[in-house]
Amino acid sequence: MIARIAVLCLGALLVAACQRNDLADPPADLGDFALGLNIVVADHAQKVPISREASVEEWEAVMKKAIDDRFGRYEGTKLYNLGISVDGYALAPPGIPVVVAPKSVVAITANIWDDAAGRKLNETGEKMTVFESLTGGSIVGSGYTMSKDEQMEALAYNAAKRVEGWLLGHPEWFGLPPRPPEPRAARASDK
Known part of the structure; x- marks a missing residue:
């Protein structure tokens, strides 16, 4: 039994070592x-x-900082306004390690506006459910290994990254040519 726990802890440490913050990379x-x-x-x-x-104030501050950190790096020539609504959340409390390790999650809705044109670019808000990243701490349970503030920062970081991914899926909004369609996988009937 102790050997199993030791192996799980070692695996958790290796997973945690693989996590990285990409904000130092070029956007x-x-x-x-x-x-x-x-x-x-x-x-x-x-x-x-x-x-x-x-x-409310804690969520608004942490999410606003994550959006600033991620999108403040962009130096384009046209302003776009981002609107994020925090719709729901669960910040994992301490549980029984490994057996019951609750995960933290936040649900958001994102919208984007062209500032100069004064118009919204997406027809309906983009709903996203964002979970905490897999780390050594989340295997045991982030309620044990992270403070509430750390959990919120991690979720906000992941949410801002998801918003960036959503925007990257719409290059036409930002003066870029549309992405070519993904090639479909060959089906058995095509052979």
Whole structure:
């Protein structure tokens, strides 16, 4: 039994060592994108009952910082405004390590506006559910290994990265040519 726990802990440490923060890398190509307004609201966020408590102000501050950190790196020639709504969250409380290791999650809705044109680029808000990254701490349970603030920062980082991925999927919004369609996988009927 002790050997199994030791192997799990070693594996957790290796996974944690593989995690990296990509904000020091050059940003992906978003054409003429430059961050204009960074609007975050959390006044209607629903907390999952088992979650640690977090205030509206805490969610708005941590998410706004994550958006600034990720999108403030872009130096395009045109301003785009981002609006993020924090819709719900669960911040993992301490559980029984390995057996019951609750995961932290945040649900958001993202919108983007062309500042100069004064129009929204996406028809409906882009809903995203973002989980904590797999780390050594999340295997044991981030409620044991991370403070509430650390959990929120990790979720906000992941949420901002997901928003970036969503924007990268719409290059036409930023003066770039549309991405070519993905080649479809060969099906048995095509052979």
